[in-house]
Amino acid sequence: MTPPLLRVDDLHVQFSTRDGIVRAVNGMTFDLNEGETIAILGESGSGKSVTAQAIMGILDPEVASIPSGSITFRGEELVGLPERKHRKLRGTDIAMIFQDALSALNPVICVGDQVAEMFRVHAGASRKSAKQQAIEVMGHVGIPAAAQRYGDYPHQFSGGMRQRIMIAMMIALKPAVLIADEPTTALDVTVQAQIMELLKELQRETGTGLILITHDLGVVASVAERIVVMYSGRVMEQGDVDAMYARPANPYTIGLLDSIPRLDARIGRLPAIPGLPPNLLNTPSGCPFHVRCTRAEDTCRVDPVPPLVEVGPAHKSACWFAEEVYAHGK
Amino acid sequence: MGRYAIRRILQMIPVFFGTTFLIYALMFALPGDPVRNLTIGKQTNPVYLEYIREQFNLNQPFIIQYLDYLKGILTLDFGKTFNGTPVLEIFQQRWPVSVTLALTAFGLEVLFGIGFGIWAALRKGKVFDHLSLTGTLIVVAVPVFVLGYVAQWVFGVKLGWVAPAGIQDGWPKSYIVPAAVLASLSLAYALRLTRQSLLEAFNSDYVRTAKAKGLPPGTVLRKYSLRNSLIPVVTFLGADLATLMGGAVITEGIFNIPGIGQQLYQSIRLHESVVVVGIVTVLVIIYLFANLIVDLLYGVLDPRIRYE
Ligand SMILES: Nc1ncnc2c1ncn2[C@@H]1O[C@H](COP(=O)(O)OP(=O)(O)OP(=O)(O)O)[C@@H](O)[C@H]1O
Ligand code: SF4
Ligand SMILES: [Mg+2]
Numbered sequence: 143m144t145p146p147l148l149r150v151d152d153l154h155v156q157f158s159t160r161d162g163i164v165r166a167v168n169g170m171t172f173d174l175n176e177g178e179t180i181a182i183l184g185e186s187g188s189g190k191s192v193t194a195q196a197i198m199g200i201l202d203p204e205v206a207s208i209p210s211g212s213i214t215f216r217g218e219e220l221v222g223l224p225e226r227k228h229r230k231l232r233g234t235d236i237a238m239i240f241q242d243a244l245s246a247l248n249p250v251i252c253v254g255d256q257v258a259e260m261f262r263v264h265a266g267a268s269r270k271s272a273k274q275q276a277i278e279v280m281g282h283v284g285i286p287a288a289a290q291r292y293g294d295y296p297h298q299f300s301g302g303m304r305q306r307i308m309i310a311m312m313i314a315l316k317p318a319v320l321i322a323d324e325p326t327t328a329l330d331v332t333v334q335a336q337i338m339e340l341l342k343e344l345q346r347e348t349g350t351g352l353i354l355i356t357h358d359l360g361v362v363a364s365v366a367e368r369i370v371v372m373y374s375g376r377v378m379e380q381g382d383v384d385a386m387y388a389r390p391a392n393p394y395t396i397g398l399l400d401s402i403p404r405l406d407a408r409i410g411r412l413p414a415i416p417g418l419p420p421n422l423l424n425t426p427s428g429c430p431f432h433v434r435c436t437r438a439e440d441t442c443r444v445d446p447v448p449p450l451v452e453v454g455p456a457h458k459s460a461c462w463f464a465e466e467v468y469a470h471g472k
Numbered sequence: 473m474g475r476y477a478i479r480r481i482l483q484m485i486p487v488f489f490g491t492t493f494l495i496y497a498l499m500f501a502l503p504g505d506p507v508r509n510l511t512i513g514k515q516t517n518p519v520y521l522e523y524i525r526e527q528f529n530l531n532q533p534f535i536i537q538y539l540d541y542l543k544g545i546l547t548l549d550f551g552k553t554f555n556g557t558p559v560l561e562i563f564q565q566r567w568p569v570s571v572t573l574a575l576t577a578f579g580l581e582v583l584f585g586i587g588f589g590i591w592a593a594l595r596k597g598k599v600f601d602h603l604s605l606t607g608t609l610i611v612v613a614v615p616v617f618v619l620g621y622v623a624q625w626v627f628g629v630k631l632g633w634v635a636p637a638g639i640q641d642g643w644p645k646s647y648i649v650p651a652a653v654l655a656s657l658s659l660a661y662a663l664r665l666t667r668q669s670l671l672e673a674f675n676s677d678y679v680r681t682a683k684a685k686g687l688p689p690g691t692v693l694r695k696y697s698l699r700n701s702l703i704p705v706v707t708f709l710g711a712d713l714a715t716l717m718g719g720a721v722i723t724e725g726i727f728n729i730p731g732i733g734q735q736l737y738q739s740i741r742l743h744e745s746v747v748v749v750g751i752v753t754v755l756v757i758i759y760l761f762a763n764l765i766v767d768l769l770y771g772v773l774d775p776r777i778r779y780e
Binding site: 198200229230231232233234237238240242245246247248249250251252259260263264295297308311312 | 676677678680681682683684685686687688691695696699700703773774775776
């Protein structure tokens, strides 16, 4: 059997800080296949961005470490891969789009050069041909008059256009895996839809595997095929979008779904489930969600952590009562 | 940008008149009679003193003296000192010395301020970083003249690498120690500023993007971290160049360097208004131009800056 495009298996990431060790990711596990879109969902601080950065290999080595777990890309182990080799994959095979394109683009280099850089550095293109290709991708992601705007700087673009430039830069070399970390959170509602549409279109065209990190449950339903719900650096539940919306098997997922505002499903951040997200310096024993879970019982408060168990086809939940929750439906 | 520059230059005209007037007035208000000061302890013919007063317009009311002086300047006649030396001649002797000293200091500042700043940032938390932070703290805390005398004693007397005073050995030998002393304070600031803004850049979103693009570390450092973090440093250095010219009074005094700073000191003591006003005015003009150049440079370095 060929390995999946990207496999994250029992990944742990921790930061050593002045206050102690922050365990940001604690056993994250998921697969991504060619051309598939998965959504990683979870409250603020659940470790979504850290997981993405671990895959990209751009965690700050001074503070971050990966004590255990594995990330494989087409079967090749990325954890512990020498930086030189990892760098060759970045931008070419695995690329990442960041949330705030204004701060994520270099303010003092014109946008065209920032896109062209991909062709120059990775493909060794000449200045002229890199420019030509950059203008092409910029046009392709919907920047009007791309050739004229090549020399403009990020601050001269609207938020949506800046995000398109970011996308142009990251899809320039047709990566096999594209991670989009809340790509639309900083944008207006109408622009959000356009950017999502663009990402989806590009993905269909190139067969890229897309990891969409988001708070926006509305977006998830229309774009992703599978969902991974994260809490406290772990997977709480994962499965196909339709199955999970119809029959969630984890109290945390139910909390998230219930918290979708009815009137405006596209409001940026999820309203919180009562209680605070976990303190990662001092994670509770047992199920990390037990402090806030309405269904929690004594077993939940003591170790071990509930394992991911299969409740339906390709549908798993990490809850001692997964079967029951699943059986009751929503 | 051209129109902006022209407007800025036009704005210098009132500043020019304001400064000359102010300095002239201050000199006029200094207590004591300049002519009598000149001749203290000597037997002098009152007729001669009167002649000098006449010669230098000292009997006229202040405003007439000032206008007379301005008239001279506009025809590039900066006047004469009491002993008859044209001020222009003094300028020709003194300015090159001070400019050489200031430029040498500036060179050290750019080279070591930026260079060590980058090094400290790259080695954050390591020995060199700590050394540079402590070193710059000492330089900032200790008065310049103390530093100057210590340097003079160590390099000029104890080690004997250079002559302790004077410029008889020419550039660079006679200039390097005074220039280092003159540069020390700004160098310390430049180092800290470079280190600080580079560290900020390392944590910025655009540097993270550059890494995510898979750019080689050298490219990330040059085109992303440095390119952005040097903007405030360049601005600081530019403004500082003018300060170095004027700030040389103490250094020139310690090392007995016949530059403009030393002249300024002597002339203030002798109430030689024409010399003082001339020097200060030139300093002000240098300062204004340096600032203009910095502002224009800022626009070149940072495309977000717009001139209106
Ligand atoms: N460099 C770091 N040093 C210390 N702690 C860090 C660092 N980066 C992230 N963390 C911690 O890791 C945890 C997870 O952060 P992460 O950014 O992955 O959350 P997230 O799920 O992306 O949240 P959000 O929705 O707000 O983006 C946070 O508690 C954060 O404080
Ligand atoms: S294991 Fe217990 S605490 Fe955790 S989600 Fe299930 S019911 Fe809630
Ligand atoms: Mg995040």
